[in-house]
Amino acid sequence: MVLELYLDLLSQPCRAIYIFAKKNGIPFQLRTVELLKGQHLSDAFAQVNPLKKVPAMKDGDFTLTESVAILLYLTHKCKVPDFWYPQDLQARACVDEYLAWQHTTLRRSCLRALWHKVSLEGWEGHSPSSVWHSPCNGWVLTRTDAVWVFSSWPVPQYRCTT
Template sequence: MWGQHLSDAFAQISPLQKVPVLKDGDFTLTESVAILLYLTRKYKVPDHWYPQDLQARARVDEYLAWQHTALRRNCLRALWHKVMLPVFLGEPVSPEMLAATLAKLDVTLQVLEDKFLQDKAFLAGPHVSLADLVAITELMHPVGAGCQVFKDRPKLAAWRQRVEAAVGEVLFQEAHEVILKAKNSQPADPIIKQKLMSRVLAMIQ
């Protein structure tokens, strides 16, 4: 449920009240990238997710570092400016602000295509890796808000199909089920809204 991570019960698990959080016995870990790396190591997953090869691994790390302030930030802002602020929280967003946010997303998508994907099958090389998982999850934020992220971007669209095939269609759909319904959000409960507002403004400015 949107906003459930702001409960007191969740604060006991994660003091910063951010999702996701991994709890493995009495070990608690935040930050999605750190959680993915932890799972990769703990369960000794197939090499392609985070290759042992020095340069191939560095390409995954490069993407995982870049995305925080680029794709992740701009996808999140697009979702909030297009849907979550005006619809879910009832806070209007000016057309100029929305246009600027979407223009920035567009620039970042171009970098994703030109600098990372290039003519490769996947972002970090010929095989699917953590970089693709993290990227596709971020891209589903503006998609869920109704942005045509893959329109007029045949290379990115083909990559998306490859990632979906690599993950498996059923799991892919299940993972994105909630976010893909974002544009149908109902207005938030006032208590949730009050709890969310200051955090949201700090996050997306």
């Protein structure tokens, strides 16, 4: 049975799953759920995910939601290269730590800036650049660079590179 991925590629978490599956040659059937058309709110989609959110995945009778959970499931099921999700317990814990951090800190902060840029640009007195360069975003981006991108902490061989 083919893996089914319920995604809207406008969604960053959905794109992460889509790109990961494509990059690793994981066979799947794309089931597009268009958020802007409200397809995620339908009774039919509620049968897949009662929370009516994307992404969602079906693997036979097994259903899973939430992007990080789906990505981790795919790393285990599909035996992807070790650099995606290392076998070493401490290196894997560092990946888990980053996944938790980025999802609750980095994504939220950048999403706020994107929302202001897309939805409010051109309104009188609104400056999208002031949102992007707000103290909160500055703190997040500084920590991202200092800790996750350019640092050798905690596991140098698994750090991000630009």
